[in-house]
Amino acid sequence: MTISEAITKCKASGLRDWELVEYALKLASSYMAYSYTNSFDRPEKAFEKGRGYCWQQAGALNLIYKGLGINSRLVYAAKNRFPDKEYEGVLIKSFISGHVWCRVTIDGVSKYVCPGSIHNSPGLLHFQPLTKVHKWNIAISALSYLGSAVLNKKRYKKIMLLKRKQEARSDPAKCSCTKNKCERHGRCPECRAYHSQKKVSPHCER
Numbered sequence: 001m002t003i004s005e006a007i008t009k010c011k012a013s014g015l016r017d018w019e020l021v022e023y024a025l026k027l028a029s030s031y032m033a034y035s036y037t038n039s040f041d042r043p044e045k046a047f048e049k050g051r052g053y054c055w056q057q058a059g060a061l062n063l064i065y066k067g068l069g070i071n072s073r074l075v076y077a078a079k080n081r082f083p084d085k086e087y088e089g090v091l092i093k094s095f096i097s098g099h100v101w102c103r104v105t106i107d108g109v110s111k112y113v114c115p116g117s118i119h120n121s122p123g124l125l126h127f128q129p130l131t132k133v134h135k136w137n138i139a140i141s142a143l144s145y146l147g148s149a150v151l152n153k154k155r156y157k158k159i160m161l162l163k164r165k166q167e168a169r170s171d172p173a174k175c176s177c178t179k180n181k182c183e184r185h186g187r188c189p190e191c192r193a194y195h196s197q198k199k200v201s202p203h204c205e206r
Helices: 003-012 017-031 044-049 054-067 136-172 191-196
Strands: 071-082 085-088 090-092 096-108 109-113
Touching: 003 017, 003 044, 003 054, 017 054, 017 096, 017 109, 044 054, 054 071, 054 096, 090 136
Parallel strands: none
Antiparallel strands: 071 096, 085 090, 096 109
């Protein structure tokens, strides 16, 4: 789906004002999954792919609102507390991170709108801002573009490592060990038992 197609679909709903805002929000949040792997895509491209991180998700929704004639702009906070979430089968415990979302204004009433969760609605967010909320601007956009890409790459690498741990626990045959020694083997009884059966010294990247 493209941004233009999403705008057309929203217009066809016949809804107005906050009902239209929520319709577009649900459309974007259900269509666009969170992703750490395409951080360099512009929001339009990320939306077409159906995945992206917060700036791409919020940016895409902001473009949809603009196309609908809705007064919307991006905002951000440097620190926000997020609840536990699952990504590719891996449980990520509650954490603090920067975040980008939208602020929509209709008839003088402003509400925060975030496509980061299908359970969100105008004025209801799945996270808690811990620092002051600022308007998104060119300076922060330039600073965060590369920074977010680097951070997302690190986070994805960590998540994939956790995923391999889970797979190895459920099926020792999937253990990713490649060496004959491991000073950390005491923390990995499943791996130790597996390698004992193979009659080699235990080694585990976990």
